[in-house]
Amino acid sequence: MFFTYLRRELRRRRKAALVVALGLALGIGLVITVSSVSTGMRDAQDEVLHSLYGVGTDLTVAKEAKAEEGGSAPQRFKIEGREDGEKASETDDRLMPLGGFDNLDDSVVDKVAAQDGVATAVGALALNDIKFTGDFKPGEMKKEEGKPGSGGGPRVGGGGADIETETFTVMGVDVSALSVGPLSSSKISKGANFAATDTEALKAVVDSAYAKDKDLAVGDKVTIKGKKFEVAGIATADTGASTSNVYIPLAQAQKLADADMKGKVSKVYVKADSSDAIPAVKKAISENVDGATVTSAADLAEQVSGNLSTASNLATNIGKWLSIAVLVAAFLLAGLLTMSAVSRRVREFGTLKAVGWRSGRVVRQVMGEAFANGVLGGALGIGLGLAGAWIVSTVAPTLTATTGGEQPGGPGQGGGPGGGGIAQQLGEGAQQSVDIALKAPVTLSVIVLAVVLAAAGGIIAGCFGGWRAARLRPADALRRVE
Amino acid sequence: MYQLTTVTKRYQRGKQTINALEGVDLTIATGDQLVVQGPTGGGKSTLLQMLGALDRPTAGSVSIDGTDLARLSEAKLTKVRAATIGFVFQSFNLIPTLSAQENVETALVPLGVKPAARRKRAAEALQLVGLGDRLRHLPSELSGGQQQRVAIARALVKEPKVLLADEPTGNLDEDTRDEIMGLLAGLWKDRGLTFVLVTHDSSIARRAPRLAVINNGRLKVTERTP
Structure with missing residues (x-):
């Protein structure tokens, strides 16, 4: 009887039922879409952070450089001229540590690894390779005469230089633990990654964008500080923002660097035992190193700006409140319409009470109808929400995440192709933008939330109607008939 | 047996107090038939509601077989209505979305009768009122007389002790009225029901063995010798 009565009533009042269901559907659909977009925003931010950090990295440890009086010493390049005054073709190749940080001793890596809650700690050395190639012609001594007041002494004239510079970033990576560290944010798209035994190998992994720019393929050679490294693999960064142009084994990087980099790293990448342990690990390292x-990642998230950040704020603030407002309005609408439906059925419920139906049974009937409406609204809402999420994912608007400070990069601080990569990865230096296509993934928890909301909507509406039905006295109901 | 002792019922309508019943004393023996007549607003329906355990008096007592309905809780009044009293209304009061058989079944739901037994008994009750071939029809597919027969089947399917009819022929034409009155009179006699009928119809009132006239809440009973 319960289900027969319920089904027939919903069919009879299908327009009103549809209005209630659509109201709930709108609210629920909005919640699903906004939640999915928020998830997409979070995923996008995670993606940006992973590109900065590496997927498996939870924390990074670095040592900020102390400000030197009068600034850091300028880099000098030396191209020797020929004594015979003929034009000289010379090359100077410098491999210098990236500015902004003091280097850390290898021992720091072990110290960090020894902290409670640390699963893995690896060091990496970020270097900048600057190559000067040029034709240099020395000036000639000329003696000028006959000009009053000119002094009549010899003068240097002619000469000049035609110099080309090439800059790229080199990252020395710990080949024994590649799941953590700068290379973990990239996938090997061609060739192979380093093997754990490649600690001294003259092998390199090259970023795909750099490889394309320089027309490099697996098996080709890359010259770093006069040493030829064989390209073993091409790495494609997950978000298109690589952390370096060329990756080589850490030991080789330490050996080749101009400054004394033996046993030095510029940064330590840390993987915690669990995400819950990250704050404690952070505290322990700060205190003990x-x-x-x-x-x-949370610290870096604060540095992410651009329209990704704005859109994320919109989704979490305005979107959330809009969803709540629509949902509350839908619940109220459903409640009021259910109450109104009960008012129109006073005679019906009065008659049922007169023939002996308890108030509870009448209320259950009203609640059942409202709940069914809620379920219908939930189903429509899930459909609407999925459609909304699908549209967002299909349109996939591009959001830009900007990371790093607004410190212009000077010579020796990047500037070549992908030169901002390491600066960005180190969290300061040149500002870098990453374009990310927004997706709106619908998770199971969002669907569960929608079902709960639909049920809640139905129950709330049922409570309104049930309250009205429970208060209905059969005598009053039948008196109204007269 | 019904025993009403100085029953008073007052309603508050805004600032105005309506005296629907004023010190009504009435006894209705088991198996008796009482016809109640009176002008609109005179208190007929209020009296019927007191007898039907739909409402409680403001003062006085309404007892049925020695149980004072005025002292019963709402749940117990509901039980009395479910098991003891059958109602027939002027507007039939059928549930528009349920078939004739399902409408009749609604009277058996509160008694906890199993669905299969409910269907069987409802079909038998409809057979009894001459609607055996209309079980699956919706009220909208039935004539006024047929709808009232469904309502009578609903009132009788639970085999009540009391049948209360509130102007059951008020919405029917003359032929149908006689048909329905004949049916009710037959059932009353066959089943030994206590039957209270409220009507405006003087031709029905004239045939009643016992007539109660109610006006301004005051009741006057006229006994007629057959």
Whole structure:
């Protein structure tokens, strides 16, 4: 009887039922879409952070450089001229540590690894390779005569230089633990990654964008500081923002660097035992490693700006409140329409009470109808929400995430193709933008939330109607008939 | 047996107090038939509601077989209505979305009768009122007389002790009225029901063995010798 009565009533009042269901559907659909977009925003931010950090990295440890009086010493390049005054073709190749950070000793990596809650800690050395190639012609001594007041002494004239510079970034990576560290944010698209035994190998992995620019393929050679490294693999960054142009084994990077980089790293990449342990690990490292600047994903997230950040704020703030407002309005509408439906059925319910139906049974009937309406609204809402999420994912608007400070890169601080990569990865230096296509993934938890909301909507509406039905006295109901 | 002792019922309508019943004393023996007549607003329906355990008096007592309905809780009044009293209304009061058989079944739902037994008994009750071939028809597919027969089947399917009819022929034409009155009179006699009938119809009132006239809440009973 319950289900027969319920089904027939919903069929009879299908327009009103549809209005209630559509109201709920709109609210629920909006919640699903906004939640999915928010998830997409979070995923996009995670993606940006992963590109900065590497997927498996939870924390990075670095040591900020101390400000030197009068600034850092300028880099000098030396191209020797020929004594015979003929034009000289010379090359100077410098492999220098990236500015902004003091280097850390290898021992820091072990110290960090020894902290409670640390699963893995690896070091990496970020370097900048600047190559000067040029034709240099020395000036000639000329003696000028006959010009009053000119002094009549010899003068240097002619000469000049035609110099080309090439800059790229080199990252020395710990080949024994590639799941953490700068290369973990890239996938090997061609060739192979380093093997754990490649600690001293003259092998390189090249970023795909750099490889394309320089027409490099697997098996080709890359010259770094006069040494030829064989390209073993091409790495494609997950978000298109690579952390370096060329990756080589850490030991080779330490050996080749101009400054004394033996046993030095510029940054330590840390993987915690669990995400819950990250704050404790961060605290432990900060306390136990002198001068260490420990950065977590959460810290970096605050540095992400651009329209990704704006859109994320929109989704989490305006979107959330809009969804809540629509949902509350839908619940109220459903409740009022259910109450109104009960008012129109006073005679019906009065008659049922007169023939002996308890108030509870009448209320259950009303609640059942409202709940069914809620389920219908939930189903429509899930459909609407999925459609909304699908549209967002299909249109996939491009959002730009900007990372790093607004510190212009000077010579020796990047500037070549992808030169901002390491600066960006180190969290300061040149500002870098990453374009990310927004997706709106619908998770199971969002669907569960929608079902719960639909049920809640139905129950709330049923409570309104049930309250009205429960208060109905059969005598009053039948008196109204007269 | 019904025993009403100085029953008073007052309603508050805004600032005005309506005296629907004023010190009504009435006894209706088991198996008796009482016809109640009176002008509109005189208190006929209020009296019927007191007898039907649909409402409680403001003062006085309404007892049925020694149980004072005025002292029963709402749940117990509901039980009395479910098991003891059958109602027939002027507007039939059928559930528009349910078939004739399902409408009759609604009277058996509160008694906890199993669905299969419910269907069987409802079909038998409809057979009894001459609607055996209309079980699956919706009220909208039935004439006024047929709808009232469904309502009578609903009132009788639970085999009540009391049948209360509130102007059951008020919405029917003359022929149908006689048909329905004949049916009710037959059932009353066959089943030994206590039957209270409220009507405006003087031709029905004239045939009643016992007539109660109610006006301004005051009741006057006239006994007639057959």
